[in-house]
Amino acid sequence: MKAIIIGGGKIGYHLLLTLRERGCEVTLVEKDMALCERIAEEAGTDVICGDGTDLGVLRQAGIARADVVAAVTGKDEENLVVCQIAKAGFDIKKSIARINNPKNIPMFRALGVDQTVCSTQVIADLIEFEFDKDVCRIVQTFERGSMLLVEARIDEGSPWLGSFVRDLTLPQDCVLASVLRAERVIYTRGDTQLCLGDAVLIVADREAFKEIKKALHSGGKHHAKNES
């Protein structure tokens, strides 16, 4: 596989090393001459010094043969333009953009960037995750975060404890996938009763997740408790 990385900052540099370690052919493009030289020396590889939004530079980087283009500069608009050019000009199947400002995520998606990575969002999610550890947490995200797999723990204070699945008030955009009970997987039906210690797996969108969280917190006793 051949990958082109635009941006030789910390992310670009470590991406270069990681991908190369995995046997990928990687070319890095960076504007700053001094940075290029440093990377070339440290990583022992050729770095292309130039503007990643310049068609000539991309050609020189071998974009014609590239499978993936990852734009990871610190400027969102630059990353977007790289991905747009890669798609429109070189028919790159997979373009990945780093997004610095989470507010730009919807626009990048609307303009057809395949994958977006927003470290701000990821870290914010992780922090939220830590906070919600004992009640409800995101286990996995799909489709760039538009679909979530959420795990809800049923403990003593849970408003869901003892409820039948059919009696739960759930938001529109979510579905109860299964319950993990003592190493066993139960695929929930309306007559499944939720017991102490159950981990309920729910597929939901972000809005529904917020509502579920709110519903689970309404039990009230959670906040004071810390199991760990």
Added chain:
Amino acid sequence: MYIIIIGCGKLGRTLAFELSDVGHNVSVVDSDAEKLAALGSGFNGLSVRGVEYDDGVLRQAGIARANCVVCVTADDNLNITAALAARELFGVGRVIARVNDPAKKSAFELLNIETIDPTELVSYLIRSKLEGEKT
């Protein structure tokens, strides 16, 4: 016409005054408050400070009823991104962008963005002046 000007540098400012003087509805967007302030009190259009391609900012500038968006910042990537947002997300009928680096013109063309390249224009004007004097 309702025209949004993205970028309030010398070109954006001149354009804003000239267009509003002939009766167009003009709003100006720039992320730099100082540049917007340079418009002064003489400008009677709308000015919005914020990220030039942010949908909230563009909405505030009235993009829903804009007939035309002109992207004239000094950053080609900003111009391209704002132009794409205006065209693809808001369906603005006419979008024109300024090319700062002539080498980047092909990128604009690739993405079907109508451009004005000041370098090319000025060079043409100077050349025609000189050649006009010769004859």
